[in-house]
Amino acid sequence: MKKIIALMKKDIKLLFRDKMAVFFTFVFPLIFAFIFGSIFSGDSGGSKALKVAVVDLDQTEQSLQFVKSIEEADEFTVTLATEEQAKDLVRRGKHVAYFILPEGFGEDYKGIFTGSPPEVLVGIDPSRTAEAGYLEGSLMKLGTDRFEQAFSNPAAMTERLDASIAQVQESDDIPAEWKSLLGDYLPKMKELTQQEMGGDEDFSFGGDGEANPMMPLKVTKQEEVVQRSGPKNAFSITIPQGVIWAIMGCVIGFAISLVQEKTLGTMNRLIVAPISRTQIVAGKALGCFTAQIAVVALLFLVAYFILGVRFNFPKLVLAAVASGVCFVGLMMFFASLAKTERSVAGITNAFLLMMGMVGGAMIPLFVMPGWMQAISNFSPVKWAIVAFEGAIWRNFSYAEMMTPVLILVSIGVVAFILGTRMVKLEEA
Amino acid sequence: MIQVESLNKRFGNIHAVRDVSLEIHPGQIFGLLGPNGAGKSTSISMMTGLIDADSGSVSLSGLKPQSKEARHKIGLIPQSIALYEELTATDNLSFFASLYDIPKSQLQSRMDWALDFVGLKDRATDRVSGFSGGMKRRLNLAASLLHDPDFIFMDEPTAGVDPQSRNKLFDNVLELKELGKTIIYTTHYMEEAQKLCDQVGIIDHGELLALGTVGELLSQHGGDTLISISSDQGVKEFKSSDVSNDLIQELQASNKVYDISVNRPDLEAVFLNLTGRQLRD
């Protein structure tokens, strides 16, 4: 074992001495994950960043105007929809949230001092607490417009006061004292307004916040659990892809290094030393495996601490080990096919690039057309990505993890056995 | 004692080594002399257990070269520079040392000795990629000596080396002999064989054509020493075996003798006589 570790340490050392190899194994995958992640996550943080579906069930002048103000707001991209469509969009994760303006929205919008504030139903995934808070704030800001409009436009204000006076007189549930007070007060307000109004008067009616008509809006949240068919964070897609690029770098690097031992003649030194061929092969395999685990660890550390990607750790370990086994096996297989560094690099590159393209290392699996997804089943890269995604956003159970894990391990074992059978160590 | 009995190896149509038998005594330097493609490396590969012979046997003091015990005693200096260019000299040595069961307490002193032995102590922490051809050759030797092997197989250790490094390597070979090592040394330079080797085997097309001490080979296959006289009578050559009256008469007949030279036979001549070809093209 000590000798196997010595073999492995030597290979890792050599890997780090090769600046190109270090770049393609450690740096390039990060750049890949970062750049593509940023491109695809254009819908976070920028302007018009929040996609919302708006359902106007009221269809009054006020509701239409409020919808317009949402559309004009900087932070939203609006899709007008029916209630069904809106819920669907949110559940499928296409939109962050939906707003429903229920019937009666316009009435409440007009009544500034009476009744309850206009209600907006907000449907959002309960896990999106940050977005929910932000949405509520934005809506409230839009809602305050109704006060500004009222106070800056005396005619409209007069009209609204009339409406309020009428409401007060008609209503049954306002206590008598209040009725008389308001009956006194509101006409005076009307007079004042007609003389001239300032927009920044502060009115307080006290009472409980819920029905406080001076609240700009009443925002009612509805939980819409997103059925996760796609990840929330674009880096959840590009990190597994970056991992694949890194693993490919390891595979090519170690396949070349194995062939190089033969062409340089260092393999002859290993063979005449008192170590078995099994130990020589095990040293290479362990080196390749360790390098892979190291790049996975690095990428996921960056993903966690810098890109905010969350994942299940034990399942990540499972995915990393399974893909490690798979690609160590493939490394051995490729190394056994070629006699020169150039040919082994060529074969390995060609195969891995093809497997990578088909398997989702470039185009995310879940946006692939059906026929391509079918083809991708033949690519070990696909199963590695599925395993890593299972640990990140696919929320796989352990049973579900087993499918990619077993496929990866089987490919790895078969390739490894074939590779070690075919490889001729002594050939100079 | 290295005993080799009728070794054979074929690569497809090429009969790389045919029926080679040798016996090398402890503490001797045995030279395997032959042109490119003669089968020197293939012979060494079979003697060190790198490749299996098609037939025949090798015994290193009674051990099969593939056995673990024998491997601790084999030091192979490959024909190519078998080093990791991107690692330092020390890193290379400590890696190769780690393949042997060298006690930790001795490891450092073995590495120091090996570096010192080949005169690379002051370049220990430099990467091999920056070494000259001669330095690489010397480190190639050092890397094979860490475990203090008894049987040292050197496959053209002086290929592509400047005269200084070459002389250093010659010294190293002789020092190793003094340490009691048994050495097999392949080369296609007859001067090297002549200078270093106690026994020489001449190999061509996989066949061992002659075997013996340098003196034996010269006297058996070298032909006569030629004495040539250049005088006003022209240039005439005489074989040393019939340096009698003819030569004396020739000298007496000449008014002026410009030059007398003695051409002793060398291994080149031995090779020429055995194969009808020059050793080097």
Ligand SMILES: Nc1ncnc2c1ncn2[C@@H]1O[C@H](COP(=O)(O)OP(=O)(O)OP(=O)(O)O)[C@@H](O)[C@H]1O
């Ligand atoms: N692995 C191999 N496959 C096929 N042919 C081989 C192989 N190794 C050696 N040969 C052939 O066997 C013959 C002997 O080769 P070998 O390397 O033993 O010669 P050599 O005496 O060491 O020559 P050189 O001085 O060039 O090193 C050559 O014709 C060579 O082409």
Ligand SMILES: [Mg+2]
């Ligand atoms: Mg050779």
